[in-house]
Amino acid sequence: MFDKILIANRGEIALRVIRAAREMGIHSVAVHSTADTDAMHVRMADESVCIGPPPGIDSYLSIPAIIAACEVTGAQAIHPGYGFLSENAAFVQIVEDHGLTFIGPTAEHIRVMGDKITAKETMRLLGVPCVPGSEGGVPNLAEAKRIGEEVGYPVIVKATSGGGGKGMKVAQNAGEMERAFQTARAEGKSNFGNDEVYIEKYLTTPRHIEIQVFGDGKGRAVHLGERDCSLQRRHQKVFEEAPGPSITEAERARIGAVCADAVARINYTGAGTVEFLYENGEFYFIEMNTRLQVEHPITEAIYGVDLVREQIRVAAGLEMDFQQDELKINGHSIEVRINAEKLPEFAPRPGKITQFHAPGGLGVRMDSALYDGYTIPQYYDSLIGKLIVHAPDRPAALARLKRALGELIIDGVETTVPLFHALLQEEDIVTGEYNIHWLEHWLETNLRG
Numbered sequence: 197m198f199d200k201i202l203i204a205n206r207g208e209i210a211l212r213v214i215r216a217a218r219e220m221g222i223h224s225v226a227v228h229s230t231a232d233t234d235a236m237h238v239r240m241a242d243e244s245v246c247i248g249p250p251p252g253i254d255s256y257l258s259i260p261a262i263i264a265a266c267e268v269t270g271a272q273a274i275h276p277g278y279g280f281l282s283e284n285a286a287f288v289q290i291v292e293d294h295g296l297t298f299i300g301p302t303a304e305h306i307r308v309m310g311d312k313i314t315a316k317e318t319m320r321l322l323g324v325p326c327v328p329g330s331e332g333g334v335p336n337l338a339e340a341k342r343i344g345e346e347v348g349y350p351v352i353v354k355a356t357s358g359g360g361g362k363g364m365k366v367a368q369n370a371g372e373m374e375r376a377f378q379t380a381r382a383e384g385k386s387n388f389g390n391d392e393v394y395i396e397k398y399l400t401t402p403r404h405i406e407i408q409v410f411g412d413g414k415g416r417a418v419h420l421g422e423r424d425c426s427l428q429r430r431h432q433k434v435f436e437e438a439p440g441p442s443i444t445e446a447e448r449a450r451i452g453a454v455c456a457d458a459v460a461r462i463n464y465t466g467a468g469t470v471e472f473l474y475e476n477g478e479f480y481f482i483e484m485n486t487r488l489q490v491e492h493p494i495t496e497a498i499y500g501v502d503l504v505r506e507q508i509r510v511a512a513g514l515e516m517d518f519q520q521d522e523l524k525i526n527g528h529s530i531e532v533r534i535n536a537e538k539l540p541e542f543a544p545r546p547g548k549i550t551q552f553h554a555p556g557g558l559g560v561r562m563d564s565a566l567y568d569g570y571t572i573p574q575y576y577d578s579l580i581g582k583l584i585v586h587a588p589d590r591p592a593a594l595a596r597l598k599r600a601l602g603e604l605i606i607d608g609v610e611t612t613v614p615l616f617h618a619l620l621q622e623e624d625i626v627t628g629e630y631n632i633h634w635l636e637h638w639l640e641t642n643l644r645g
């Protein structure tokens with residue numbers, strides 16, 4: 197096992213990794229920008245190294261600075277958290293070339309899944325059900341139109357390197373294909389330096405269901421059920437729950453086994469998420485994320501596992517501490533993402549926290565790097581905390597979330613907390629009847645001005 201690991205991240209996820217390391221008797225090294233000298237992750241780690249000025253590109257994304265910080269402190273492995281360098285295959289290669297261990301999958305796994313056409317083809321060949329569409333890339337408009345007729349409109353044109361909703365255009369009919377094709381291509385080129393696109397049948401009212409998988413890198417893998425992450429605004433998740441309110445035990449067992457088998461066969465290492473659209477009782481693969489995700493705590497809650505501990509174990513060459521037949525769901529969990537943003541526009545609100553009080557009690561987890569007097573810098577994303585509740589069933593989890601939100605105090609900056617109080621009054625949220633468009637529609641009709 198490692199003696200010391202470096203966390204190439206900040207905020208709540210850096211704390212999350214430091215906590216797992218400490219419980220395992222592993223020393224932690226925080227890295228930070230000059231904007232984060234007083235950040236909680238720096239205080240909580242055993243050691244810290246300043247790696248550059250505030251912009252992420254000059255600090256948390258600076259590969260030379262992070263490698264140098266490992267060399268200076270003697271850290272043997274790097275946990276990337278999420279975002280920043282977590283899905284950067286070139287970084288993983290450099291880490292390994294320096295005799296260090298990346299706590300996560302191989303550079304090759306990241307590369308394969310980072311290209312969506314390759315990811316889809318790989319998963320299709322491994323038996324994972326996919327959205328009908330083009331076989332691979334679509335080279336020109338004539339071919340795009342032929343595929344449109346073949347799969348039937350509406351279709352969606354997607355950039356193979358796309359993400360965050362960029363490089364994705366719907367064509368409702370043949371007349372809209374030219375514009376959708378050219379726009380997706382242009383956005384792929386300008387945002388990701390890659391104009392390759394593919395086409396899928398456009399599913400009109402799906403849920404976003406993602407399966408948590410975990411591999412040991414030696415051909416063994418398990419699944420830890422699904423999360424329903426349909427409640428999103430502009431491709432930012434807002435509210436997530438596990439298990440999914442629409443998924444039966446039989447469906448979970450079936451799609452979970454398909455995903456676990458697929459990642460086992462590619463010798464996948466560590467935590468991964470297989471993303472699906474779910475409509476009319478069918479799962480359609482769209483993408484795979486090769487990192488620990490923001491919403492991993494809801495899976496931890498219902499399965500009673502520490503995913504970061506397991507990531508560190510398999511990275512060190514140890515066995516996973518669980519097998520599929522030991523993984524049983526206990527109750528229901530919900531996470532809400534608390535952002536320093538002013539409603540209704542969700543405008544970022546950096547600034548000084550004058551008072552912070554985290555809720556507590558049975559089944560309440562608050563993952564946050566906030567403290568009284570902390571100043572949220574303007575340079576990073578606006579996530580300042582995640583409130584996670586766990587209860588015996590969904591109604592009890594909703595009641596617990598309402599109770600915990602009532603205890604939470606964050607003064608000094610505006611946050612997304614009022615949104616959650618409002619959502620908990622909604623019939624569709626109480627019954628679990630929502631899809632990927634529900635929140636945008638609700639915001640449009642309820643939160644304007």
Ligand code: MV4
Pocket residue numbers: 327352360361364396397398399400404425426428431473482483632633
């Ligand atoms: C889709 C889709 C409908 N049909 N693909 C959005 C981001 C990217 N990860 C995939 N996305 C979508 N792909 C087909 N074939 C609808 C979306 C989509 C979406 C997906 C998940 C959660 C929220 C969403 C909001 C708008 C569109």
